[in-house]
Amino acid sequence: MTQIFTGLVEEMGEVISVARGEKSLKIKIKCKKVLEGAKIGDSIATNGTCLTAVELGDNYFTADCMFETVKRTNLKRLKSGSKVNLEKSLTLATPLGGHLVTGDVDCEGKIISIKQEGIAKIYEISVEPRLMKYVVEKGRITLDGASLTIVDFTKESISVSLIPHTQEMITLGYKRIGDYINVETDLIGKYVERLLHFDNSKEEKKKKGIDEKFLFENGFF
Template sequence: MFTGLIEEMGEILSVEKGNKALKLKIRCKKVLENAKLGDSIATNGTCLTATELGNDYFTADCMYETVKRTNLKRLKKGDKVNLEKSITLSTPLGGHLVTGDVDCEGVLKSITQEGIAKIYEIEIEHRYMKYIVEKGRVTLDGASLTVMKLGNSTFGVSLIPHTQEMITLGRKKVGDYINVETDLVGKYIERFMNFKDEPEKKSEGMTMEFLLKNGF
């Protein structure tokens, strides 16, 4: 689990493309402190396992599900990525509970200046909008942010200048892709409400019970 509070922006050193897979090598510093082989490090909000640790880098493998769902497939050498090490029970929860399981990619549709802040409007598949709540939390490239407005298939977040400097969203331009993780609670509620303990039995053709119910 993560908090959505970005510790640092790392730099992509290399991207190796395999058979429906990627291997990333990322330069960083803070997330390596006390890190161990096999630790989880959220990279643009995607929970990855550190498979190699160096003095100023780590590597991670990305399986097909990760490649398919996230913007990691779009990374190239020199790109910046948001990084956060997984939390412990003693970690202050300054953001919200983030799993590192990205739901989908969003597209940055507009950037609007409003006073000292900038409003970033993101478009996602309409089916994921049911999990986005005004004044609720959403995770964008691993950063925990507050939803400040809603559209049909879009939502907006607002960043102050400090946040713009600390996370990759502040560097993005219209048309860029962003990893989106919606709030975990809504997905569990939906699952509880729609789950049936026993599957409905399918009709096995014409029966006496069917004939009687239908007046025969």
């Protein structure tokens, strides 16, 4: 079953260990809040990546990462001591304070500038050009699992603004120029694009089945 998140980070966990296999990872993460009521098999967004808890302890969980996850996300860059954003999946009792986040990371972005602007810091992050069609000013974007507002964008980058409190609560506030961050673009934008460009012609041809035209075109007349 598909899991949904809100992009509201519950806590920052700390990586205890990373075991690297052949095109896979096993990550053990120290945490507290996301373990409340958690069961083996539950989904926990880790830097915005939907992972399944395969082992639970009093102050940690362990998750396996397959090759697609390793290839597409910054989890491959983690090491012991790394900080990660954590969020449990959405339930019917969870307030939707951010936006709908799937935990399926689109790509890694790279921080290309950090500027102080009053009390806030403006982070500019490069994003693969193919994903920029889902970006709108004042729209939402998920960075390492945190739902943030886009304040500006170019053909190849987006900018977000963090107040001091947010800088302390999520990984982006501790990153530097050149660091990588997981990017998930807006889910609704993807569905709108799919609907606008979907080609029904092939499906309609399938529904027609065998008729006089079909028999003629295939040499039966």
